[in-house]
Each structure stands twice: as structure tokens, then as C-alpha cells.
Amino acid sequence: MYVGRLLIAVRFVRLGLARVNKGSLIFSVACCFLSLWFGDAQAQRIKGSDTLLPLTQTLSEHYLSEHPGAGLVVTGGGSGVGLAALREKTTDIAMTSRRIRFGEKMKFAESGQKIEEVAVARDALAVVVHPSNPIDRLTRSQLEAIFRGKITNWKEVGGPDRPIVVYSRETSSGTYEFFRESVLEGKNYMSGILSMPATGAVIQSVSQTPGAIGYIGLAYLTPRLKPLAVSYDGEHYVYPSVESASDGSYPVVRPLYYYYDAAQRASVEPFVDYVLSDEAQRIVKEKGFIPIVKK
Amino acid sequence: MKKLLEKLVASIFTVSGLLTSIVILLIVGFLFSEGAGLFRNRIIDPGYVLAVNKSNPVRELSPEQIKAIFDSDLVDWAEVGGDSGPIVPFRLEDADRYFSEAQLGPNYEHAGRLIAELIERTPGIVAFVPGQMLPPDAEIAFIEDRTISFSEIFAGKEWFPTATPSPLFGIVPLVTGTLWVSFFAILFAFPFGIGVSVYLSEIASERTRQLLRPVIELLNGIPSVVYGFFGLVVIVPLLQRVFGLPVGESGLAGSIVLAIMALPTIIAVAEDAMHNCPRAMREASLALGATQWQTIYRVVIPYSISGIASGVVLGIGRAVGETMAVLMVTGNAAVIPTSILEPLRTIPATIAAELGEAPAGGAHYESLFLLGIVLFFITLAINLGVEAISSKSRS
Numbered sequence: 001m002y003v004g005r006l007l008i009a010v011r012f013v014r015l016g017l018a019r020v021n022k023g024s025l026i027f028s029v030a031c032c033f034l035s036l037w038f039g040d041a042q043a044q045r046i047k048g049s050d051t052l053l054p055l056t057q058t059l060s061e062h063y064l065s066e067h068p069g070a071g072l073v074v075t076g077g078g079s080g081v082g083l084a085a086l087r088e089k090t091t092d093i094a095m096t097s098r099r100i101r102f103g104e105k106m107k108f109a110e111s112g113q114k115i116e117e118v119a120v121a122r123d124a125l126a127v128v129v130h131p132s133n134p135i136d137r138l139t140r141s142q143l144e145a146i147f148r149g150k151i152t153n154w155k156e157v158g159g160p161d162r163p164i165v166v167y168s169r170e171t172s173s174g175t176y177e178f179f180r181e182s183v184l185e186g187k188n189y190m191s192g193i194l195s196m197p198a199t200g201a202v203i204q205s206v207s208q209t210p211g212a213i214g215y216i217g218l219a220y221l222t223p224r225l226k227p228l229a230v231s232y233d234g235e236h237y238v239y240p241s242v243e244s245a246s247d248g249s250y251p252v253v254r255p256l257y258y259y260y261d262a263a264q265r266a267s268v269e270p271f272v273d274y275v276l277s278d279e280a281q282r283i284v285k286e287k288g289f290i291p292i293v294k295k
Numbered sequence: 296m297k298k299l300l301e302k303l304v305a306s307i308f309t310v311s312g313l314l315t316s317i318v319i320l321l322i323v324g325f326l327f328s329e330g331a332g333l334f335r336n337r338i339i340d341p342g343y344v345l346a347v348n349k350s351n352p353v354r355e356l357s358p359e360q361i362k363a364i365f366d367s368d369l370v371d372w373a374e375v376g377g378d379s380g381p382i383v384p385f386r387l388e389d390a391d392r393y394f395s396e397a398q399l400g401p402n403y404e405h406a407g408r409l410i411a412e413l414i415e416r417t418p419g420i421v422a423f424v425p426g427q428m429l430p431p432d433a434e435i436a437f438i439e440d441r442t443i444s445f446s447e448i449f450a451g452k453e454w455f456p457t458a459t460p461s462p463l464f465g466i467v468p469l470v471t472g473t474l475w476v477s478f479f480a481i482l483f484a485f486p487f488g489i490g491v492s493v494y495l496s497e498i499a500s501e502r503t504r505q506l507l508r509p510v511i512e513l514l515n516g517i518p519s520v521v522y523g524f525f526g527l528v529v530i531v532p533l534l535q536r537v538f539g540l541p542v543g544e545s546g547l548a549g550s551i552v553l554a555i556m557a558l559p560t561i562i563a564v565a566e567d568a569m570h571n572c573p574r575a576m577r578e579a580s581l582a583l584g585a586t587q588w589q590t591i592y593r594v595v596i597p598y599s600i601s602g603i604a605s606g607v608v609l610g611i612g613r614a615v616g617e618t619m620a621v622l623m624v625t626g627n628a629a630v631i632p633t634s635i636l637e638p639l640r641t642i643p644a645t646i647a648a649e650l651g652e653a654p655a656g657g658a659h660y661e662s663l664f665l666l667g668i669v670l671f672f673i674t675l676a677i678n679l680g681v682e683a684i685s686s687k688s689r690s
Binding site for chain 1: 362365366367386387388402403404406425428453454455456457458468527528531532535541542543544622623626627628629630638640648649
């Protein structure tokens, strides 16, 4: 009799626990202890986007091995959380997987903080279909119509007579938000869209469904999927690749940023400079992101 | 001394029982207090307003209309009861497109004034901006904000919890999806479950029984995410080929996976009930000349019907609350299902997928707790069903 109720209770407790990012928790606790140990009051706190978290952690490990005296604490939480922490001065650098929103800029302006923006890496999204699909390219407006459910058959975009099966990510994903902002121009996906819990599930589903279309991070592209050339202006179609994303010709690219208080420039500059160095940008590329090109 | 020890043990049991009950009640209370908060939320995001031109007669919009307007699905004011004219949706993020940095000022101190002027001179505009940003003396009108209504949630047919300016929390697709997939799961699990338990308790030899029982119970020990992945990689492509579906992620895939997961519960409980049928009754039946099959369906099954029913209902309970496996194979499309071959979205999958990122205390977070309450009542009804069935047999 109580089994069902208990199961629900356990499930909720488990969900509650899942909200705490264990990896970052352990990392930050460890860093706290380390900084206590060395009595280092100068530790830089970096907080924000979970997309940037693994990259920044790797970069900070490399940085710390070169600068043993420095201290860095890297935690996740999401882009919005990072910027809020920067405003409350509980972090020194905010990592974001999107550009700062106008509303957030307003809040910084209200509190009189001047913030600096640095693009540290970029991330491209590839639109993928089943390998048997003869379609090679689509425009942004066609993609918008497909993901919003206005175009439902491949023959409407010059393909075979086959219904389009649209895969998306869950609402909690940053990829979902970016794709909505960039390709759908802020409009909502159709209600009948298939939402997958992870990039791996999108890859699996698109690779086994002939009429499928979906979007994944460039680093996840495999031969089991066919990437589409995308055009935002209707004339120039570009295939996703590290090269086309680096030179700016591929349109579905999001820069990933660090934000910091301009007043703190002197203390954060060494790490930011390191991240923009050639060596660090090579790590960026190894991690599957697109390096920032120096002008 | 011995007496003291016994008293101590008894009090430990009492306290632990009490503690468990209190914790359960606290969790239920927490669920309710968080979920009920949804009805105090307003339809427009907190801190924001929807401003329109003074000449516009429209003052009320439903959340569905607001979403359609900002998705450019509604383009004329006549469609929402105003004077004919194009609707111009404006978000704060568009400010960069309308005004230059120089106009906005270094700290954006002119932004509020500029947007107010834009609203004043554009008759068709509907602007989604923070309320305190607009100067109080601006000649503009506002769309009336109100709290989310009961019917918008319990009769709403669209689930868009992260839409701005106005999220939609219609739970009808999720509730119907959950019930639909569970119904079919039990439809598949019932004949197999009864068949296997009859075989195990009546037909199989003691050795086969000793061998098969642990194997079936092993099914219970497999993590549900493994079932989910098995479903995604094996069952989904199979259904796609067999039925020639455009998409294999469907309610059917979900119900098959759930049926497999509910089987061990049904088999264990039903088989136990049949096994408990007194030997005397069986022998009496056989002595009267009934065949083994007649004994099974005329004596054993009627005798243990309440146990079988409890097993089935417990199996449904498992199916209704299952999260991970369903999340991976049903496609999670929030639409009201019309056939079992279409993708659908269940309540547990929605909670699992969205709770991690929903800002604590916000409307989205509270709506997920409300879903938890709905699920709680579904499970409660099922448990009461078990109770009723088993008490019937006792009397």
C-alpha cells in the first residue's frame, strides 16, 4: 500500500539531489580546501555556463600547472546564474554560452558596474538528417518552417514524399535556447516536436529514422548522420565544419563569453590572456569547440 | 533486564515508524505547498508588462493569444477583438535593432523613454518590457495581467513552460499521455503476466519454477535507463519497420517497455496468490473429474482473483510512475495522443527532464510540482484500488 507513495517520495528526493552538480561541487569544495591550505586570498572565482564548464576546467588545470601560485575556482550553474553572481560580486568571471541579454545589461547599468566582454571560444550547431535523405541544403526560413511545423513533408523543400520527423532537445538545454533564438528568431517550436533528453539520443534517433531532422553540436557529428548546408541569406549555402565556423561563413555559430567587472581587470587579465593564447586555443579545438581567430 | 531491552526495541520500532510517517507527510505537504503556488503566478513573466498603443482598444489577451502573437501566428489585431491593423511584437532584446547605442546612452538611461516613444508612435505595437523601465508619465496602455486560471492548467491543451512573454501550462496532453501509455502497457502485460504465473504455479515442475522465478525477478534489478536504451535501440527501429511508421518513438514503444518492466511485479504477486490456493481445493476439483485446465480456470484463478488483481494494479502503478525508460522511447511530444503509434509525453518524463533547469520558486518549477500532485493522485487512486480489492477477498 505504501510502496507507491514511497516510490514517489524517493523519486522527488532523488530529483532534488540531482539539482546539485556533483562534479562541480566536489571541485569547488576541493578548491576551497586547497585555497585555505595555501592561504591564498587571491583565488579567482569563475562561474556560469555548463557548456563552458568542462573547457574552462581543463584550461584552468593547464593554467595552474604553469602558474603554481595562482588560485582558480570554477563552478557551473548556467549562464544566467553566472551573470547574476557577477552582479552580486560572488564571482570574478561569468561564463556564458550566449551574449548578455539586454535586460541583464540594464541591471548592470543600474548598479553602476561596467562589464567587459571577451569571446573565448565558439560552438557551432549542425543541422543533421538521415544519411539516405537526398536533401543537401536548407535556408533559415525553411528550417524555421520545419521546426515550427509549417512544413511537414520533405517534398515541400524538394525532397521525396515523406513526412518530416523533427527532433529537438529538452527545454532545459542551452542548445535548445540557442537554436530557438538563432534559427527560429525567438519563436516557439511546434508543440508536436520530439524532445530528446540528450545529444546522444538525438544522434541515435536521427540515424535510425529516414525522415528525421535534428540539431547537434558540431563536435558530435558522426558519419551516421548527414549534415546540411545552411544559408541565412538564401544564396550562400555553407556546410558545418571547424573551418567554415572559424572563418564566419557558417551561420549557426554561437560565441561563448567571459564577462568580468572592468574595475577588476588587473586581477582577471592574466587568466583571460592565457585563455586567448595560441596554446589555450589549441585546447579549445581539441575539446571540440571552435577557436577564436585573432584579427 | 530482558524486559527493559524489549521495551527499548519496541520504542525504537515505534519511533522509526513515526519518523517515516512524518517524513512522508512532510514530503506530501512540501509537494502541495510548492504546487499550489502556480495559481498565484501571473500570466505575464513577473516584473514585465505588455504595453500597447493608447489608441488600441485591446486590453485583454489570453496566454495562447500572447504566444501566437509573439510567434507571428496572429498578425492582425482584428483576430483578437481589436481594430484591423498589423500586430508589431516588440521584445526588449529587439531594442538593439531599433535604436543605436548612442541613442540609448552609455548606461541605457534613455532606453525606457525611447521605448515609450516607440509605443506612442506605433499603433500596432505590443511591447514586452520590464514595467519599471517605462516612464510613469508615458501615454501608453497595458494589457491586463491576471493570475493563471484553474482551467488554463487543467483544460489547457498546450505545454510550453518556457515560452516568453506568457508560458503555457496546459497539462491535458501530459495526463492523457500518461494514462494512454499505461493503459496499453497493462493491456500487453496482463495476458503475459497471467500466463507466466499460471505456468509457474500450476504447470511447471518444482525445478523449473526454482530456476525461472529468480530469472524473472532479475528483471526488477535492471536499471530503468537500461530498459530505455534497449527500447530506443531495439524496439523503436523494429516498430518503425513493422508498422512502416515515419517515426518509431511512440506510445507503443513506451507501452512495450513498460509492459516488460511491469511483468515481474504482476508475475510475482499473481503467482504467489495462485500458489497459496489450498491443496485440498485442487484435489477436490481433480477428484470430481475435472481436468487440470478446468481446475486452473474454475478453481485456482477464482480463488486467487484478488491477488491477481492486486498484482495487475501494482504493475499499473509501476508503469504510471516510470520515468527514465519512457523519457527515452516515447519521443516526448506534448500533444494529446489520438493513436498509440504517435509520440506522446508523460508526467514523470516531463518532471525528470525539466525540473533540473527550472529556476527554483518560479512558475515553471511550481507547475512541475503540480504535475507531481496529479501523479500522486493517480497513484493514490491505484493504491486505494489495491486496498479495496484485497479487503474484498478477506471478507
